[in-house]
Amino acid sequence: MSWLVALQALDGREYVYRVHAPVDALHADLFWAAFHCHDDGPHPRACDLFDAALIWRAGPKDRITEI
Numbered sequence: 001m002s003w004l005v006a007l008q009a010l011d012g013r014e015y016v017y018r019v020h021a022p023v024d025a026l027h028a029d030l031f032w033a034a035f036h037c038h039d040d041g042p043h044p045r046a047c048d049l050f051d052a053a054l055i056w057r058a059g060p061k062d063r064i065t066e067i
Contacts, residue, residue, distance in 0.1 A: 001025075002058035005034035007046040015043060018058060027055050 003019045017034035019025075031053050038046045047053075 003030050004058050006054040008052050009044045009046045011044040030055050
């Protein structure tokens with residue numbers, strides 16, 4: 001199962017990461033997986049506020065769910 005996690009960065013852009021995890025994965029675990037992937041990359045620092053992230057399941061039937 002794939003999840004998409006959108007993180008706001010200090011440069012004003014939104015970066016979206018695909019995280020592979022089970023259907024019952026905790027949103028906090030998905031957030032930290034995406035955050036650490038972003039932090040290891042060349043992009044400007046992302047906002048580390050959990051409430052600022054958008055997390056949704058990848059696929060045509062799924063809709064965006066804010067957390």
